[in-house]
Amino acid sequence: MAKLKSPNELEALRKSIIKKRDPNKTVITICNGTGCQAHGCKAVTAAFQEEVRKQKLEDKVDIRATGCHGFCERGPLVVIKPEDTFYQRVRVKDVPEILTESIGKGNVIKRMLYTDRQSGKKITCEHDVPFYKLQKRLVFGNNGLIDPTSIDDYLAVGGYAALTKALKMTPEAIIDEVKNAGLRGRGGGGFPTGNKWESTRQAQGETKYVICNADEGDPGAYMDRSLVEGNPHSVLEGMLIGAYTIGANQGYIYIRNEYPLAVRHIRTAIEQAEAYGLLGKNIMGSGFNFDIKIQRGGGAFICGESTALIASLEGRVGEPRAKYVHTSEQGLWGQPTNLNNVETWANVPLIINNGADWYQKIGTENSKGTKIFSLVGNITNTGLVEVPMGITLREIIYDIGGGIPKGRNFKAVQTGGPSGGVIPESLLDLPIDFDELDKVGSMMGSGGMIVMDDKTCMVNIANYFVSFLEGESCGKCLPCREGLQQMKHILTGITEGRGKEGDIELLEELSATLIDAALCALGRTAPNPVLSTIRYFRDEYEAHIKDKKCPAGVCNFEAVKVK
Amino acid sequence: MVKLTINGRKIIAEEGTTILYAARDNNIYIPTLCENEAVAPYGACRLCLVEIKTAKERERLVTSCIYQVEEGLIVQTDTERIQKIRKMLLELLLARCPESEVIKELAQKIGVTKTRFVKQKGNNNCILCATCARTCEEVVGVAAISLARRGVDRELTTPFNEDFTEACIGCGACAYSCPTGAITMEDRRGTRVIKWPHNRMEFKLKKCSVCGQYWAPEKQIEYIAKTSGTPLSDYDVCPDCRE
Numbered sequence A: 001m002a003k004l005k006s007p008n009e010l011e012a013l014r015k016s017i018i019k020k021r022d023p024n025k026t027v028i029t030i031c032n033g034t035g036c037q038a039h040g041c042k043a044v045t046a047a048f049q050e051e052v053r054k055q056k057l058e059d060k061v062d063i064r065a066t067g068c069h070g071f072c073e074r075g076p077l078v079v080i081k082p083e084d085t086f087y088q089r090v091r092v093k094d095v096p097e098i099l100t101e102s103i104g105k106g107n108v109i110k111r112m113l114y115t116d117r118q119s120g121k122k123i124t125c126e127h128d129v130p131f132y133k134l135q136k137r138l139v140f141g142n143n144g145l146i147d148p149t150s151i152d153d154y155l156a157v158g159g160y161a162a163l164t165k166a167l168k169m170t171p172e173a174i175i176d177e178v179k180n181a182g183l184r185g186r187g188g189g190g191f192p193t194g195n196k197w198e199s200t201r202q203a204q205g206e207t208k209y210v211i212c213n214a215d216e217g218d219p220g221a222y223m224d225r226s227l228v229e230g231n232p233h234s235v236l237e238g239m240l241i242g243a244y245t246i247g248a249n250q251g252y253i254y255i256r257n258e259y260p261l262a263v264r265h266i267r268t269a270i271e272q273a274e275a276y277g278l279l280g281k282n283i284m285g286s287g288f289n290f291d292i293k294i295q296r297g298g299g300a301f302i303c304g305e306s307t308a309l310i311a312s313l314e315g316r317v318g319e320p321r322a323k324y325v326h327t328s329e330q331g332l333w334g335q336p337t338n339l340n341n342v343e344t345w346a347n348v349p350l351i352i353n354n355g356a357d358w359y360q361k362i363g364t365e366n367s368k369g370t371k372i373f374s375l376v377g378n379i380t381n382t383g384l385v386e387v388p389m390g391i392t393l394r395e396i397i398y399d400i401g402g403g404i405p406k407g408r409n410f411k412a413v414q415t416g417g418p419s420g421g422v423i424p425e426s427l428l429d430l431p432i433d434f435d436e437l438d439k440v441g442s443m444m445g446s447g448g449m450i451v452m453d454d455k456t457c458m459v460n461i462a463n464y465f466v467s468f469l470e471g472e473s474c475g476k477c478l479p480c481r482e483g484l485q486q487m488k489h490i491l492t493g494i495t496e497g498r499g500k501e502g503d504i505e506l507l508e509e510l511s512a513t514l515i516d517a518a519l520c521a522l523g524r525t526a527p528n529p530v531l532s533t534i535r536y537f538r539d540e541y542e543a544h545i546k547d548k549k550c551p552a553g554v555c556n557f558e559a560v561k562v563k
Numbered sequence B: 001m002v003k004l005t006i007n008g009r010k011i012i013a014e015e016g017t018t019i020l021y022a023a024r025d026n027n028i029y030i031p032t033l034c035e036n037e038a039v040a041p042y043g044a045c046r047l048c049l050v051e052i053k054t055a056k057e058r059e060r061l062v063t064s065c066i067y068q069v070e071e072g073l074i075v076q077t078d079t080e081r082i083q084k085i086r087k088m089l090l091e092l093l094l095a096r097c098p099e100s101e102v103i104k105e106l107a108q109k110i111g112v113t114k115t116r117f118v119k120q121k122g123n124n125n126c127i128l129c130a131t132c133a134r135t136c137e138e139v140v141g142v143a144a145i146s147l148a149r150r151g152v153d154r155e156l157t158t159p160f161n162e163d164f165t166e167a168c169i170g171c172g173a174c175a176y177s178c179p180t181g182a183i184t185m186e187d188r189r190g191t192r193v194i195k196w197p198h199n200r201m202e203f204k205l206k207k208c209s210v211c212g213q214y215w216a217p218e219k220q221i222e223y224i225a226k227t228s229g230t231p232l233s234d235y236d237v238c239p240d241c242r243e
Helices: A007-020 A035-036 A041-054 A092-105 A151-156 A159-165 A171-181 A193-202 A223-230 A232-246 A258-276 A306-313 A342-354 A391-401 A436-441 A458-472 A478-495 A503-517 A523-524 A527-547 A558-562 B019-025 B080-096 B100-108 B131-140 B173-179 B216-230
Strands: A026-031 A061-066 A079-082 A083-087 A209-214 A250-256 A291-297 A337-341 A370-377 A383-387 A412-417 A421-426 A448-453 B002-006 B010-012 B049-053 B059-063 B074-076 B147-148 B153-156 B184-188 B191-193 B200-207 B214-217
Touching: A007 A151, A007 A159, A007 A258, A026 A035, A026 A041, A026 A092, A026 B216, A035 A041, A035 A083, A035 A370, A041 A061, A041 A092, A079 A092, A083 A092, A092 A159, A092 B200, A151 A232, A151 A258, A159 A342, A171 A193, A171 A342, A193 A232, A193 A337, A193 A478, A209 A223, A209 A232, A209 A306, A209 B216, A223 A258, A223 A342, A223 A370, A223 A421, A232 A250, A232 A258, A232 A337, A232 A342, A250 A258, A291 A306, A306 A337, A337 A342, A370 A391, A370 A412, A370 B184, A383 A391, A391 A412, A412 A458, A412 A527, A421 A527, A436 B059, A458 A527, A478 A503, A478 A523, A478 A527, A478 B080, A503 A523, A503 A527, A503 B080, B010 B019, B049 B080, B059 B080, B131 B147, B131 B173, B214 B216
Parallel strands: A026 A061, A209 A250, A209 A337, A250 A291, A370 A448, B002 B074
Antiparallel strands: A026 A079, A079 A083, A370 A383, A412 A421, A412 A448, B002 B010, B049 B059, B049 B074, B147 B153, B184 B191, B191 B200, B200 B214
16 A cells, blocks of 8 residues: 555545445444453354355455444444344354344344333334433444454544644644634543643644553543544544644553553554554655554553653653643653543544534533443443433433343442542432532543442442552552551441541541642542542441441441451 | 742742742741752652642642742741641651651651551651652662552562662662661671661771771772772772872
8 A cells, every 4th residue: 555645645545445335235343342352252253254154145244343332231242234233142153143034134133132121122223222322422433333453444434534634724723623622631630632732832842742641540441442442543543633733743652551452453553554654754745744652551550640651651660740840841751742541532533523613512511522431330231331521420320321230229320430439319410521520529530430239338439449549559659658558447447347436537637638738630539439438428437337337238247246 | 030928928039949948048947858959859758738829829739849939929838738738647657657756756846746547567667758769869870779569568679679789889878868767877897787678788898008997888989980980999098098
């Protein structure tokens, strides 16, 4: 493949790719995300390929292994296009039948359809399934359409059109567009992306860098993983636009090595983009040069913090530093650096393609666009959901998530990862955006959403998250290292029946110190699970301390008494 | 020069200096543990937190050992909020190093006499401020000791946690810079012993060919000779006996 020398050549290539594809030809898409791989989708995919050969259907059917569709609970997922027939929990033994019955005769196989829990009816089309119907899959939608290892697939759905558009704009115009769109950082901080780009662009420095933070580490959160696995080019395209805007020629993707599929797919994507001349020197004749390198993280949660990530990227120990001088002025190797999260980068092409006016119509006043949440825990429909900002927790948990399984009751939902807070039932009608979540003592974080039923002990949950953070604290600053250790000690005492009067107050005091005094956001937000559980479930703490009882029946005090 | 206010006092400080140094120059006390003028600021002990209000009316807490003075900055070093933080930090330190005289003294000064937290054992007075390791790297330039592991497992140690570190020249800068006396150094009968919180190492001392006194570790002399490009024979005589 010769490198593309102009936007016209890209459009010509796109046309030729689309022309070669018959829109009426059946495409069987099989989710090959990590969730479905755990359900055995690779064997299912291989069986489809084998069976197509056997039944000599190559001319009639294409098999496409796509990225994560999101409905992990019901995997392996198979969607037959263009009809949009949705089969779930497909096994290898089902494959011949799908090809002979569904493809050959045009019959829908009821057995494999999704059953709506409320009405008890079978649903044929993917877009009619409640789980998908109420979502707004702008960033995540292409995951189910394309093979993430094929740049042609990405081009066929309009990929890199935003880049060609951006290259014709001035950097200032792009910054205005991103600012007007109201895009805020999806990694947790919620900082306005356009402002960050602007300060990095204006910062003095010969060399500038852009970084993609793919060091997702929150327990139960995997949206960035699924984006990099399922649509890596959208992340590259966002980075390209950002780099052009800021004036950077070198980018880095810092990605967890525990995400092998994501690492593989992003590497393939970079190689393909380089082969097409979409990365490298003089991109599409614009004079803009940009390269991306992958740096694999060693698995430290703290390396998701921007200054720790940069330290790690430089080959030093991943520890944060005070941010009085912003990374936009002095970041990687002391140069102006713009760091954004995977999902933030993936939002950029959408904004450039559709314009700020279109984008800022989605969401709430101060939180625009959509957000991908990973809906996990005691929830019927485990999976990834992309929803417009401002949707209520109730809609996500009950309408999309299908409510609480096993006939149990909802107790709380923890948002924002380990250092987010728990939100009780009384606040289920809360519209979700950056500011509303902050107000109730939780946070957006990167978008983890852990649902808990009435068999969950809130003291135990607080202890779990504090223990996680204690283990992941880098240990540099005193309040985080020593404070979390003592906090864990107190919480463990309470769950083991050794709680005493004054423990709650001491936890609150300690929390206040961490919020004020910790060096980085890990320590400053670490008390959230403790404070929010005390705020909404204080009676549970008191039952543990005074009555030596765990209302949820989780904590076992007997073991302590025997000791 | 920059004009700012600390605790209501109008102060003029040199541009680029930190709030902490500006305060010290004006005899305003801010407690510190991990700060040492010889090395770059680190901001780990958090005792030097102060409240500031910038010229743009932005209010926040900052570590005064890192934050640089600004025109029109209003600094408060001893508010109720700051006192609360320092007291809690001292309680945590008392739990970490219950035997440390330095910590006990500082706690008393801040108004803390006991800790409500579980006292730890085996930290040997080390508060993990990394001043020793930073001095070893930034001042001496050998990086013989460093902090290893993460979070609560963090400790100051030698490579592979052995009672030996090849890079160490026995200069003792770590012992001099340690704010809590967790590192000790003793010269006895031609041998220097450096004890870190969890490791120790011995060094052979060089005898002066004139007075016969032991005056410096042989490894340190070799290091100085090498880095300065002078012959080793220059160091046969101790500084006192040199003309």
